[in-house]
Each structure stands twice: as structure tokens, then as C-alpha cells.
Amino acid sequence: MNSAPSAIAVRSVSxxxxxxxxxxxxxxDVSVEIGVREFFTLLGPxxxxxTTLLRLIAGFEELDSGDILIDxxxxxxxxxxxxxxxxxxxxxxxxxxxxxxxxxxxxxELQDLPRAEVRRRAGEALEMVRMGAxxxxxxxxxxxxxxxxxxxxxxxxxxxxxxxxxxPLSALDLKLRKEMQIELKQLQAEAGITFVFVTxxxxxxxxxxxxxxxMQGGRILQLGTPREIYERPAHRFVADFIGEINLLEGxxxxxxxxxxxxxAEISAGAGQAxxxxxxxxxxxxxxxxxxxxxxxxxxxxxxxxxxxxxxQLRLADGxxxxxxxxxxxxPAIGGRVQVDLPSDALQVFxx
Amino acid sequence: xxxxxxxxxxxxGLGVLVYLYVPVVVLIVYSFNANRTATVWTEFSLDWYRKIxxxxxxxxxxxxxxxxxxxxxxGSTLLALAAALGTKTRFRGRGLVEAVLNAPLILPEVVVAVxxxxxxxxxxxxxxxxxxxxxxxxxxxxxxxxxxKARLDGMNxxxxxxxxxxxxxxxxxxRRVTLPLLWPGILAGFTLAFVTSLDDFLTSFFLxxxxxxxxxVYIFSAIRAGITPEINAISTIMLIxxxxxxxxSFLFGRMRR
Ligand SMILES: Nc1ncnc2c1ncn2[C@@H]1O[C@H](COP(=O)(O)OP(=O)(O)OP(=O)(O)O)[C@@H](O)[C@H]1O
Ligand SMILES: [Mg+2]
Numbered sequence: 001m002n003s004a005p006s007a008i009a010v011r012s013v014s015x016x017x018x019x020x021x022x023x024x025x026x027x028x029d030v031s032v033e034i035g036v037r038e039f040f041t042l043l044g045p046x047x048x049x050x051t052t053l054l055r056l057i058a059g060f061e062e063l064d065s066g067d068i069l070i071d072x073x074x075x076x077x078x079x080x081x082x083x084x085x086x087x088x089x090x091x092x093x094x095x096x097x098x099x100x101x102x103x104x105x106x107x108x109e110l111q112d113l114p115r116a117e118v119r120r121r122a123g124e125a126l127e128m129v130r131m132g133a134x135x136x137x138x139x140x141x142x143x144x145x146x147x148x149x150x151x152x153x154x155x156x157x158x159x160x161x162x163x164x165x166x167x168p169l170s171a172l173d174l175k176l177r178k179e180m181q182i183e184l185k186q187l188q189a190e191a192g193i194t195f196v197f198v199t200x201x202x203x204x205x206x207x208x209x210x211x212x213x214x215m216q217g218g219r220i221l222q223l224g225t226p227r228e229i230y231e232r233p234a235h236r237f238v239a240d241f242i243g244e245i246n247l248l249e250g251x252x253x254x255x256x257x258x259x260x261x262x263x264a265e266i267s268a269g270a271g272q273a274x275x276x277x278x279x280x281x282x283x284x285x286x287x288x289x290x291x292x293x294x295x296x297x298x299x300x301x302x303x304x305x306x307x308x309x310x311x312q313l314r315l316a317d318g319x320x321x322x323x324x325x326x327x328x329x330x331p332a333i334g335g336r337v338q339v340d341l342p343s344d345a346l347q348v349f350x351x
Numbered sequence: 352x353x354x355x356x357x358x359x360x361x362x363x364g365l366g367v368l369v370y371l372y373v374p375v376v377v378l379i380v381y382s383f384n385a386n387r388t389a390t391v392w393t394e395f396s397l398d399w400y401r402k403i404x405x406x407x408x409x410x411x412x413x414x415x416x417x418x419x420x421x422x423x424x425x426g427s428t429l430l431a432l433a434a435a436l437g438t439k440t441r442f443r444g445r446g447l448v449e450a451v452l453n454a455p456l457i458l459p460e461v462v463v464a465v466x467x468x469x470x471x472x473x474x475x476x477x478x479x480x481x482x483x484x485x486x487x488x489x490x491x492x493x494x495x496x497x498x499x500k501a502r503l504d505g506m507n508x509x510x511x512x513x514x515x516x517x518x519x520x521x522x523x524x525x526r527r528v529t530l531p532l533l534w535p536g537i538l539a540g541f542t543l544a545f546v547t548s549l550d551d552f553l554t555s556f557f558l559x560x561x562x563x564x565x566x567x568v569y570i571f572s573a574i575r576a577g578i579t580p581e582i583n584a585i586s587t588i589m590l591i592x593x594x595x596x597x598x599x600s601f602l603f604g605r606m607r608r
Contacts, residue, residue, distance in 0.1 A: 095513070096510075
């Protein structure tokens with residue numbers, strides 16, 4: 001480890017809401033270190049505690065236990081307005097009674113900067129998100145995408161060390177979302193700011209992030225680069241949540257052998273006790289159509305995508321199997337095929 | 352189901368309108384009547400308006416009413432604003448607090464007025480403005496409270512969080528975000544309280560003293576000497592002032608949205 005403090009350190013943080021019988025534990029013993037200038041993503045299904053963790057960092061909620069450091073300084077007892085982070089809210093939360101320019105200047109005006117400097121920096125921030133032309137409008141006169149940009153400019157204008165973004169793109173349509181993803185990434189690189197980004201869209205997380213924390217039920221299940229998370233998921237849940245994957249149930253039949261429920265026996269599961277129930281996972285693009293392959297299957301659906309072909313197969317026990325192959329590999333629907341499962345592409349999870 | 356399509360809806364609606372407004376229209380019309388008998392129309396005239404403007408007791412009563420309404424409006428709006436902000440977050444007994452605040456809406460006014468009179472006499476508060484202002488503030492609170500509360504409940508809570516996130520402390524957040532957003536509600540609350548106080552007879556009747564007669568009390572005592580066109584004229588002016596205030600605040604509220 002280098003000696004420079006991380007942009008954000010979250011140490012053994014727990015948080016519950018409610019009291020007595022109605023108490024719900026939302027975060028349990030969460031720890032994470034986020035590096036300076038990192039694009040860090042909190043990814044997980046609805047209700048897993050992503051927003052709560054973000055709000056704890058911003059200071060809108062109080063910790064039950066643990067501590068949070070920003071730039072090496074403990075901030076647990078500081079109110080939001082004393083923390084060097086800014087938030088882009090999911091609902092944008094633009095001030096409806098102020099113009100776009102006044103919204104962006106809000107924090108700058110509170111920093112005792114000279115008037116000209118406030119105007120210059122607000123203008124700069126608006127240019128950064130290409131909203132300079134609409135500076136005189138009220139938020140109600142903007143489209144969703146434009147509001148999103150203003151929210152971003154407003155949070156960037158005071159040059160925070162860390163920007164917290166709570167599903168900032170979720171209200172946008174697909175096309176705009178893709179465009180904004182690219183812009184966000186460029187903006188982050190240009191401004192040199194640490195981003196803590198919340199999403200439940202795994203594709204968005206994989207595209208944007210330097211590192212991802214996959215959360216479930218108030219815990220971080222796995223922390224790693226998009227590649228690590230995609231290729232070496234540490235939990236069945238992570239494997240299932242990120243990208244598409246085939247999950248085959250089976251039982252360890254002997255040393256390094258698994259008998260799948262569909263009947264096939266494959267080499268996998270070394271280190272698991274014989275008789276244990278396991279789940280074998282393989283990505284659709286890692287399985288291969290090979291004559292003499294270990295899985296017998298029937299083709300139920302073929303989708304030609306131009307760059308690849310996606311095949312829906314049915315295994316001997318009736319279970320589905322997804323396979324992605326080169327575009328010219330087009331078997332007939334109803335035809336019988338054999339599938340090979342390369343052992344380096346397999347991942348085994350205890351059930 | 353479309354209510355407007357039901358048989359007779361239109362006729363019943365018109366009937367209700369007539370029932371509600373005919374007395375008021377008659378009053379307004381007769382305030383411009385030249386004849387002294389309030390029930391016989393002769394010709395158009397502004398005489399009664401000239402007369403009431405020249406009448407010192409009416410001028411004094413008008414002035415008293417306006418001062419009282421302004422004081423009651425400002426006082427009750429400030430208290431209602433504090434109450435609305437104080438009951439924003441949940442706490443034990445919040446429902447009870449709100450019920451107590453709104454109690455003047457259902458308590459019989461005559462009982463409260465008599466009770467207040469007895470209390471003030473017992474502790475030696477002199478009847479007059481000093482007695483009427485606090486009493487009016489009290490019964491005007493719910494009228495000021497409800498619009499402010501509605502506006503506050505409708506406010507997106509992340510706006511205040513956004514302000515704090517952008518380095519505004521609690522006071523600055525209140526001044527620059529909460530207050531401007533509440534402004535239409537505050538104005539509506541003030542107007543309602545003002546008009547309610549302006550219109551009040553019972554409480555003022557019990558608590559006014561010599562020299563502090565309000566317009567409704569003056570009208571009541573004048574009417575014992577017989578219904579005169581002057582009363583029609585005063586009433587018309589009161590009506591116009593009240594309606595104008597409410598309409599202005601309504602338009603202003605719409606403009607700010
Ligand atoms: N103020 C609160 N009071 C009570 N429960 C709360 C509160 N805030 C959040 N929760 C609960 O905590 C859990 C986690 O909420 P959180 O908003 O952090 O989820 P999330 O991961 O952001 O979900 P989403 O993707 O839907 O936004 C949820 O079960 C939620 O109901
Ligand atoms: Mg959330």
C-alpha cells in the first residue's frame with residue numbers, strides 16, 4: 001500500500017433504521033477504501049443499502065458504529081456542509097426558484113469568493129457540461145438530460161475532492177444514458193475527481209468503473225475491477241447479478257468430478273467434499289459448440305445479432321442453457337447439439 | 352361516471368349559486384341606492400359611500416379593524432410558520448400537537464371568547480386592542496398553519512439536503528431554500544388569517560373596549576338602530592377588500608409555482 005490516504009475510507013460501518021421490533025439493519029460491517037481519482041461504483045439490487053452508504057458519506061445519516069474518513073480526516077461528527085464532498089441526487093434536487101446559473105453558483109457564493117470569480121467558475125462548470133446557453137432558464141424549463149447536467153455542474157463547481165452520484169442516469173432514456181455515460185467518464189478524467197457512483201445497472205457499472213463493490217443485503221460481497229468481478233465472481237449471487245451466466249446445479253461425485261442434474265459428468269469442483277451440492281457457472285461466450293462435447297442439448301431459439309449468435313438450448317433435464325457463438329455458427333431450431341465446457345471457464349459455488 | 356351528465360345537476364348547481372350569492376348581490380346593489388329605506392330602489396347614487404367616509408366612528412372602526420387584522424395576520428403567521436417547521440419531522444405526540452393547533456377551527460367560538468374575557472378580567476388585562484390582538488392571533492393560527500403546512504409537506508426533502516451538501520449551514524439553508532419555497536404558503540396563510548380576523552365579530556364583541564370598536568362590531572350596533580344603506584356600503588367595501596386580498600394572494604401563489 002502507498003502511504004497517501006485514500007480519498008474515502010469506510011471502516012466497519014453499520015447502520016440500522018427504526019427501533020425495537022421495527023428495526024431494520026441496512027448496512028452490516030461495511031469496509032471499503034476508495035483511492036484518489038478512482039471511479040468507484042456501488043452496485044447491487046434495490047434495497048441493498050447503496051443510497052444509505054452514500055448518504056452516510058455525505059453526512060445526511062448518522063453512523064451506528066464504525067467510522068468514515070475523507071482524505072484521511074474523520075468526518076463522522078461533521079454536518080454535511082462541513083464535508084468536502086458534493087452529491088448529485090437521484091432526483092437532481094435542483095432549486096426550482098433559482099435559475100440554472102444561480103443553482104450552479106449556490107455553493108460558490110457561500111465560499112466568500114469575489115463576485116467575478118463566482119460568475120467565472122459557475123460559467124466554467126456550465127461549459128463543462130455544455131449548458132452555458134441555458135444559464136438563464138429555470139429548472140422546470142429543462143429536459144431530464146439537461147437537468148441532470150445542471151445537477152452535475154452544480155456539484156462540480158465548488159471543486160469537491162469527491163463527487164457522490166446516486167443513480168444519476170436512471171431517469172434518462174437508453175440513448176441519452178449511453179451518451180451521458182461517456183461524458184461522465186471524460187468529465188471525471190478531466191476534473192481529476194474521485195467518483196463514488198451508485199447504480200443497479202451492471203452494464204453501466206462494468207463500462208464506467210475502475211473498481212466495483214457488489215452489494216447485497218447491506219454487505220459488500222465482492223470488491224474488484226470490472227474484469228475480476230466478471231471473470232472471477234466470488235459468490236453465486238455476484239455471478240448471477242453481473243452479466244449473463246449459466247448456473248448448473250449438481251453434486252460432487254468424486255475427487256474433482258461433478259455430476260450435473262442434467263446427467264453429464266464434468267471435471268470441476270476440486271476441493272469440495274464428495275456428495276456436496278454445488279452450482280457450476282459458465283458464461284455464455286465461454287461455452288463452445290463442439291462435436292463430442294459433454295452436454296447434450298436441443299436448440300430452442302436462435303438470435304442472430306450480427307457480431308454474434310445467441311442460442312437458447314434445452315438440456316436433458318429440461319433446464320435452459322445460453323450460448324454465445326461466432327456469427328456464422330447457425331444451427332437449426334430443434335436440432336441436437338453438443339456443448340463443451342472448458343474447465344478454465346468454470347466456476348464452482350457451494351450451494 | 353361523469354357528474355355533469357346526471358339529470359338536474361346543472362339546475363341544482365345554479366340553484367345553489369343563487370342561494371349563496373343573492374343576499375350579497377342585493378346588499379351590493381342597495382348600497383348604491385339613493386333612497387334611505389333600504390328596501391325601495393329609486394336611483395343610483397354614491398351618497399352612502401360619501402357619508403361613511405365622512406363618519407368619524409366608521410373611520411375609527413375601519414382603522415381598528417385593519418390594525419387588528421394586520422397584527423393578528425402577522426402574529427399568527429409567524430407562530431404558524433414556527434409550528435409547521437417544528438412539526439416537520441416525526442416525533443411522539445406530533446398528531447396531538449397538530450390537533451391542538453387546529454382546535455380553534457372546531458371549538459365553539461363563543462365559549463372561547465367568554466373564557467378569554469373571564470381570564471383577561473381576572474388577570475387585569477384591559478379590554479380593547481391589547482385583549483383583542485392576542486385572542487385574534489390564537490384563533491387565526493390554524494388558518495395560517497394549514498397552507499404553510501401543505502406547502503412544507505409538498506416540498507422535496509432533498510432540496511434542503513442539496514443546500515447543506517453545497518456548504519449552506521442550517522440558517523442559510525432556511526433563508527435561501529426553505530423560506531423562498533414556502534413563500535406562497537406563507538402569503539396564503541397570512542391572507543386567510545387577515546381576512547378571518549377582519550371578519551370576526553364574536554371575539555371582538557366580547558373583548559373590545561371603548562374606542563376600540565371594530566367594523567363588524569360597529570355594524571352590529573348600528574343595525575340595532577335599523578338597517579341603513581350606510582351598512583350596505585360598509586359591508587360592500589369589506590367584501591371587496593377581502594375578495595381582493597384572497598384573489599391577489601391566489602394569483603401570486605400561482606405565479607411563483
Ligand atoms: N429513513 C429510512 N427509514 C427506514 N428505512 C430506511 C430508510 N432509508 C432506507 N431504508 C431502508 O433501508 C434499505 C436500504 O435502502 P437504500 O435506499 O440504501 O437502498 P438502495 O440500495 O439505494 O436501493 P435502490 O436501488 O432501490 O435505491 C431499504 O430496505 C430501505 O427500505
Ligand atoms: Mg437508492
